[in-house]
Amino acid sequence: MALASGVRFAARALLRPWALLRGTTLGRTEPAAGGGGDGARRFGSQRVLVEPDAASGVAVMKLRNPPVNALSLELLTELVISLEKLENDKTFRGVILTSDCPRVFCAGLDLTEICGRNPAHCAEYWKAMQELWLRTYLSSLVLVAAINGACPAGGCIIALSCDCRVLADNPKYRIGLNETLLGIIAPFWLKDTYVNTIGHRASEQALQLGSLFPPAEALQVGLVDQVVPEDQVQSTALSEMARWLAVPDHARQLTKNMMRKATADRLLRQRDADTQNFVSFVCRDSIQKSLQAYLEKLRQRKG
Numbered sequence: 588m589a590l591a592s593g594v595r596f597a598a599r600a601l602l603r604p605w606a607l608l609r610g611t612t613l614g615r616t617e618p619a620a621g622g623g624g625d626g627a628r629r630f631g632s633q634r635v636l637v638e639p640d641a642a643s644g645v646a647v648m649k650l651r652n653p654p655v656n657a658l659s660l661e662l663l664t665e666l667v668i669s670l671e672k673l674e675n676d677k678t679f680r681g682v683i684l685t686s687d688c689p690r691v692f693c694a695g696l697d698l699t700e701i702c703g704r705n706p707a708h709c710a711e712y713w714k715a716m717q718e719l720w721l722r723t724y725l726s727s728l729v730l731v732a733a734i735n736g737a738c739p740a741g742g743c744i745i746a747l748s749c750d751c752r753v754l755a756d757n758p759k760y761r762i763g764l765n766e767t768l769l770g771i772i773a774p775f776w777l778k779d780t781y782v783n784t785i786g787h788r789a790s791e792q793a794l795q796l797g798s799l800f801p802p803a804e805a806l807q808v809g810l811v812d813q814v815v816p817e818d819q820v821q822s823t824a825l826s827e828m829a830r831w832l833a834v835p836d837h838a839r840q841l842t843k844n845m846m847r848k849a850t851a852d853r854l855l856r857q858r859d860a861d862t863q864n865f866v867s868f869v870c871r872d873s874i875q876k877s878l879q880a881y882l883e884k885l886r887q888r889k890g
C-alpha cells in the first residue's frame with residue numbers, strides 16, 4: 588500500500604544522515620541466533636534488531652533501546668527505516684514487533700526529547716513520532732505486537748497501530764494512554780486510534796483518567812486481542828501471524844486501507860498544524876514544569 592508521496596518525502600527528508608549513522612549498523616547483517624539457513628541473517632541498527640526468516644516471510648523486529656525503549660529520535664528514525672526496508676523486500680509479508688528490554692515493551696515518548704528542549708527540536712521530534720505512526724498504521728505488512736512488558740502512552744500507540752496485540756499475562760505489564768497523568772493530552776490521531784480500537788465511551792473514560800490497564804482488563808476492554816503466559820507471547824504472536832497470512836495479501840491490504848485511510852488522512856491533511864500544536868503545547872512553562880516533575884518522580888522511584 589503506497590503511502591501518500593508526501594509521507595514518503597517527509598520520511599526521506601526526516602531521515603537525516605546523522606540519525607542513520609549515529610552508532611548504528613544499518614545495512615550490516617549478522618547471523619541470526621541459532622544460525623539458520625539463507626535469509627536468516629539479522630540486520631537492523633543499534634536500537635532495532637531485525638531477525639528475518641525468509642522461509643516464512645516473517646521478521647521479528649525487536650526494540651533495543653535500554654533501559655525502557657523510550658522513543659528517542661534515533662529509535663523513532665531507526666524503526667521507520669527498518670520497517671521501510673522490510674516493506675520494500677517482497678520476501679516479507681509480516682512483522683512481529685516486540686521488545687529486547689526486560690519488563691518493558693516501550694515506555695512511550697522519551698521525555699528528555701521534549702523536556703528543556705527548544706521548539707525546533709520538539710518539532711523535529713514530533714514529526715518523527717507522526718512518521719512512525721503513519722508507517723505502522725498504514726503498513727502493507729501484517730504487524731503483530733508481541734507485548735512483553737509495560738506499554739504506556741507512545742508505546743501503546745505503536746501497539747495499537749499493529750493489526751493485533753498479544754500481551755503477556757503479568758499484572759505489572761500495563762497498557763494504555765496515560766498522558767493526562769503527566770499533565771499532557773493525547774493528540775487527535777492517538778484519540779482516533781483508541782476510539783477505532785476500544786470504542787468511543789471506553790476511550791473517552793480511559794483517556795480522561797489516563798488509564799493503564801492490567802492484562803485482564805486490557806483484554807476485556809479490547810485493547811489487546813490475547814493475554815497469554817509470558818513464555819508463550821512470541822509463539823502466540825507467530826500463530827496469530829499465520830492466521831493473518833492465510834489471507835491473500837492484496838485483499839487484506841485493500842481492506843486494511845479501507846478501514847484506516849480516513850483516520851490517517853486526517854493527520855496527513857493537517858500534519859504541520861499538528862506539529863505546531865504539539866510544539867506550542869509542550870513548550871508552555873506549565874507543561875515543561877509538569878513533565879520535569881514527572882521525570883524527577885521516575886528517577887526518584889529507585890531511590
Ligand SMILES: CC/C=C\C/C=C\C/C=C\C/C=C/C(=O)SCCNC(=O)CCNC(=O)[C@H](O)C(C)(C)COP(=O)(O)OP(=O)(O)OC[C@H]1O[C@@H](n2cnc3c(N)ncnc32)[C@H](O)[C@@H]1OP(=O)(O)O
Pocket residue numbers: 654655657690691693694695696697698699737739740741742765766769771772773774775777864865866868869882885886887888889
Ligand atoms: C493537543 C496535543 C498536543 C500535544 C500532545 C502532547 C504530548 C504528546 C502526547 C501523547 C503522545 C505520547 C506521550 C508519551 O508517551 S509521554 C511518556 C509516557 N510514559 C510513561 O508514563 C512511562 C514512564 N515510565 C514508567 O512508568 C516506567 O519507567 C516503566 C514502567 C516504563 C518501567 O519501569 P522500571 O521500574 O522498569 O524502570 P524505571 O526505573 O522507571 O526507568 C528506568 C530509567 O528510564 C527512565 N525513563 C522511564 N520512562 C521514561 C520516558 N518515557 N522517557 C524518558 N526516560 C524514561 C527513568 O527515569 C529511569 O531513568 P534513570 O533513573 O536515569 O535510570
